[in-house]
Amino acid sequence: MSVHPLRLSRFNITSLVLGLAFLYLPIVILVIYSFNASRLVTVWGGWSTRWYTEFFNDRAMLDAAWMSLRVGVVSATLATVLGTLAAIALTRGAGFRGRTLMSGMLYAPLVMPEVITGLSLLLLFVALDAGRGLVTVTIAHTTLTMCFVTVVVQSRLAGIDRSLEEAAMDLGRDPLRAFMAVTLPLIWPAIAAGWMLAFTLSLDDLVIASFTTGPGSATLPIRIYSEVRLGVKPEINAICTLIVGFIAVVIVLASLVSKLSSARGESAAPL
Amino acid sequence: MTNLTATVADPAASDAPVIAYPTPLLRINGVTKVFGAHSAVNDLSLDIKAGEFFALLGPSGCGKTTLLRMLAGFEAPDTGKIELNGEDIAAVLPHQRPVNMMFQNYALFPHLNVRDNIGFGLKSAGLTRLGIDTRVAEMVALVKLQGLEKRRPDQLSGGQKQRVALARALARHPQLLLLDEPLAALDKKLREETQVELMALQRQLGTTFVIVTHDQEEAMTMADRIGVMNSGRLQQVATPRQLYEAPASRWVAEFVGDVNIVEGGITHRDSHRLTIAGRDVGTLFAIEPRQPVGDAVICVAIRPEKIRLSRRGPATDLVNSGAMNSLEGVISDVGYLGGRSLYKVKLDRGATLRVALANTARLDVDAYSIGERVAAWFAPDDCVVLVQ
Amino acid sequence: MSARRIFTAPARLAAIPPYVWMVLFFLVPFGFVLKISLSQTAIAQPPYLPVFGLSEGIDGLKASFAALSLDNFRLLVSDNLYLASYLRSVLVAVVSTLILLAVGYPIAYGMARLPRRWQGIAMMLVIVPFWTSFLIRIYAWINILQHDGLLNKVLLALHVVSKPVVWLSTDSAMYLGIVYSYLPFMILPLYATLAKQDPSLIEAAADLGVSRIDAFWLVTVPLSLRGVGAGALLCFIPIMGEFVTPDLLAGSNSLMIGQTLWLEFFTNKDWPVASATAIVLLGLLLIPLLVYDRLQRRQLEAR
Incomplete structure (x- = not known):
């Protein structure tokens, strides 16, 4: 047998194909069954979009979706601003006092079980006697997702040659303008990716939202969860398909934007 | 020093x-x-x-x-x-x-094209749009980058990047x-x-x-x-x-170029001429530097190309009068480098000298070969006396 | 003043908003968890005593401190329910991590062997499912695993089984769900280290007369241990605190600690015990982190 390290063995190909099939098949099946005309989720009754119509007539579900979207957009935006600032401070602030505490606080939520994050925030809100709902969930999601934004932006910032900023200063820009003219355009894709990650994480979250929300303001995952506990319903398949489709569109858009911006960087000079 | x-x-x-x-x-x-x-x-x-x-x-x-x-x-x-x-x-x-700087890795802004890289420093210099365009065109012409103004740094060769960096740094006068x-x-x-x-x-x-x-x-x-x-x-x-x-x-002598260093001490000095006992070399004559060195241990630096080789040494009266240094030895190594050859001469007294000779003829039947006895000679003027 | 300094000054100013935010919504809440874990349960709103109030001044604060007790932690140790939950969490996390490693390694290895231009695509394909909701991913499996679901249909059609198998509410279903959810977390760090490996190392091994399979075990695997550690840590810690996957896929006769916490909090309204549970869980999670940190440091020192 000839040994060439870059040659794919049959074993390599098999494990790749099986692995990807394992990752995608369940979602594909879910999507297909969302178009099933039969009420019995497992009996194929022909193609239909009736479950989508059902969803769009389900007041409670729509409210939950609207709540999730609002929480997602606001918390992702807040998290992006805070996370980017944190990333700048951590990479460009050198060794300031409290830096270790700050990075500790920013990394801990990444690995901490959501039940603990949720519980601790709830206890805070109760102690502050804050009415729980949209605002508290948004705060909770901002806290969690800004840590992810920090990691994404920080890794991009760390990859940027410091001499680019120095060159900008050498060419007459004060530090702030140098940052705006050179660093910001270069980390822009990471900031956008951070926002999207924050948004999808918020859209996704069940546990923290369950702790921090109040009666009457359920997010979409909370609604779905309570439905799923009662069993499989074709309407849920439809909702899940919509979410998967929505996220797919966001991902495609994002990759298009980043391709476009790298293709026509020449005239978009933010001088 | x-x-x-x-x-x-x-x-x-x-x-x-x-x-x-x-x-x-x-x-x-x-x-x-x-x-x-x-x-x-x-x-x-x-x-x-x-x-x-x-x-x-x-x-x-x-x-x-x-x-x-x-x-x-x-x-x-x-x-x-x-x-x-x-x-x-x-x-x-x-x-x-x-003051402007050209950075080692050029530090070209990857998101800006050649023109905007060069014009980057002019915007903050308070030039008008027209003034910037004129100056950028001038700089582009100066470093011969015409036609590449719209390219971005990742589309340039190493030499072109270097020119952009130079033009960018020079643009602000x-x-x-x-x-x-x-x-x-x-x-x-x-x-x-x-x-x-x-x-x-x-x-x-x-x-x-x-x-x-x-x-x-x-x-x-x-x-x-x-x-x-x-x-x-x-x-x-x-x-x-x-x-x-x-x-x-x-x-400095050792850092800049190739050099033979002979350590030793001054045994005699008269009218700008020093007699030196060199370690593993024997007696050397050298010219007293303008800033006199003490009698302490000194060293003598001789550049390899200042030394000549011959099968027979220079005239004995030249050597005896101190007008020429001559050291006897055997060729121990020959390195052919194209334009010149580098010989190592193992002196009878023990030291090894490096000697560079220009290869002036294409067919050099008379070249020295390993094992051959030679005399290495050089003028006192070619010796630099340094504090060790 | 140096330029570095004038650059770091605004960067440090940038730290203030996120700093304040994290202290307010991460550090302070933590203090609350700790404090309430030392409080007593009460049938009230909020359901715990004492409540720190600044209205009673210093004396009130002192009284509050005096009322703190370790009773909740004693309960955790003495009641088998909690002990069993912790043990089950550790067991599930260990088993899942091992399965993830066994499943993830071949995939990551295959990815690292792909031609360069395909590797990026393969990585995208692994990451994309991570962007879709985990609830949806679990739900997708409920679809397949239910009594008259696709899996049983296929098995029946192939005559592998004669009557439908109960998949849902079993540990197998839970492990499947966990492996499915965490696979990208295992694959990506493994792939990162494997892709960095110089292929000429394998050529060198072959040149020295080592068979391809031996070269894999002697060269590739030892060099990828960093990725194995990172992947294992990335999976182990969150699995320990899992709530949704066991709740939806496993049976209800034995609970993981995340479920117990949830139960104490939402059903039994015993906030102090829930808080104590959280504190102990955090302590448990520090162990693998410290071990990993230790190993990494030793590796650095060995260099």
């Missing part, structure tokens, strides 16, 4: 006297910069005059880049002064200095241009071409250039004067010729 500008004076160096410039463009006075426990620049003083092409030469980690960064304003000296046109610029921030290893990323052939272009450009513009390099050939080729640095200190400031022919210290 710290005060070096005046130490050198030798017949070989007489064609390039040291001039004291009345008003230097740049005066570095007693500058020290410490990073943690390591002093990168140590009590360094240096004057650079307007219009000069000055090279800072030294091994990596000698502090030359730190010095350059202090001139650009990216580091502040711990002690000492940096004056530009007589004004202390220590407190002046990089973006307010009339700096009084002082700093170049940090500007040619290190280019291959040998392109580097040599670019050296010539840089020199021509500097002459044409009259801008003062300070270049940092670890490549001595590069420094020798381009610079009017070279400052050799080691461990944060200036070892010698001199013209390329002085540096090579009249090194101020053993370290």
Whole structure:
């Protein structure tokens, strides 16, 4: 047998194909069954979009979706601003006092079980006697997702040659303008990716939202969860398909934007 | 050895006297910069005059880049002064200095095209749109990048990037241009071409250039004067010729070019002529340097190409009168390098000398071969006596 | 003033908003968890005593401190329910991590062997499912695993089984769900280290007369241990605190600690015990982190 390290063995190909099939098949099946005309989720009754119509007539579900979207957009935006600032401070602030505490606080939520994050925030809100709902969930999601934004932006910032900023200063820009003219355009894709990650994480979250929300303001995952506990319903398949489709569109858009911006960087000079 | 500008004076160096410039463009006075426990620049003083092409030469980690960064304003000296046109610029921030820098990796803005990279510094110089366009076009023409204005840095070759970086740094009419290893990323052939272009450009513009390099050939080729640095200190400031022919210290002699070093002691001195007992070599005659060395242990530096070889030594009366040094030995190694050959001569007294001879004929039937007995001879003028 | 300094000054100013935010919504809440874990349960709103109030001044604060007790922690140790939950969490996390390693390694290895231009695509394909909601991913499996679901249909059609198998509410279903959810977390760090490996190392091994399979075990695997550690840590810690996957896929006769916490909090309204549970869980999670940190440091020192 000839040994060439870059040659794919049959074993390599098999494990790749099986692995990807394992990752995608369940979602594909879910999507297909969302178009099933039969009420019995497992009996194929022909193609239909009736479950989508059902969803769009389900007041409670729509409210939950609207709540999730609002929480997602606001918390992702807040998290992006805070996370980017944190990333700048951590990479460009050198060794300031409290830096270790700050990075500790920013990394801990990444690995901490959501039940603990949720519980601790709830206890805070109760102690502050804050009415729980949209605002508290948004705060909770901002806290969690800004840590992810920090990691994404920080890794991009760390990859940027410091001499680019120095060159900008050498060419007459004060530090702030140098940052705006050179660093910001270069980390822009990471900031956008951070926002999207924050948004999808918020859209996704069940546990923290369950702790921090109040009666009457359920997010979409909370609604779905309570439905799923009662069993499989074709309407849920439809909702899940919509979410998967929505996220797919966001991902495609994002990759298009980043391709476009790298293709026509020449005239978009933010001088 | 710290005060070096005046130490050198030798017949070989007489064609390039040291001039004291009345008003230097740049005066570095007693500058020290410490990073943690390591002093990168140590009590360094240096004057650079307007219009000069000055090279800072030294091994990596000698502090030359730190010095350059202090001139650009990216580091502040711990002690000492940096004056530009007589004004202390220590407190002046990089973006307010009339100094521009060409970075080692060029630091071209990857999101901007050639035109916007070159024009980057003009926007903050308060030029109008038209003024910027005119100046950019001028710079593009100067570095011969016409037709590439719309390209982005990742679409340029190494040489083209280097030109963009140069044009960008020159666009603001700096009084002082700093170049940090500007040619290190280019291959040998392109580097040599670019050296010539840089020199021509500097002459044409009259801008003062300070270049940092670890490549001595590069420094020798381009610079009017070279400052050799080691461990944060200036070892010698001199013209390329002085540096090579009249090194101020053993370290400089060994750092710049190839050299034979013979350690020894002075046994006799009369009217500028020294008789030296060289270790493993025997008696040597040398000329007393203008700044006399003590009777302490000294060393003698002889460049390999200053030594001649022959199968029979020079006339005995020449040797006996001290007009010529002649050492007997056996060829122990021959290295053919194309334009010249490098011979190692194992002397009867024990030392080994390196000798470089030009290969002047294509078919050299008379070349020396290993094992052959030879005499290596050189004039006392070619010996540089240094404090060890 | 040095340029570095004038650059770091605004960068440090940038730290203030995120700093304040994290202290307010991460550090302070933590203090609350700790404090309430030392409080007593009460049938009230909020359901715990004492409540720190600044209205009673210093004396009130002192009284509050005096009322703190370790009773909740004693309960955790003495009641088998909690002990069993912790043990089950550790067991599930260990088993899942091992399965993930066994499943993830071949995939990551295959990815690292792909031609360069395919590697990026393969990485995208692994990451994309991570962007879709985990609830949806679990739900997708409920679809397949239910009594008259696709899996049973296929098995029946192939005559592998004669009557439908109960998949849902079993540990197998839970492990499947966990492996499915965490696979990208295992694959990506493994792939990162494997892709960095110089292929000429394998050529060198072959040149020295080592068979391809031996070269894999002697060269590739030892060099990828960093990725194995990172992947294992990335999976182990969050699995320990899992709530949704066991809740939806496993049976209800034995609970993981995340479920117990949830139960105490939402059903039994015993906030102090829930808080104590959280504190102990955090302590447990520090162990693998410290071990990993130790190993990494030793590796650095060995260099």
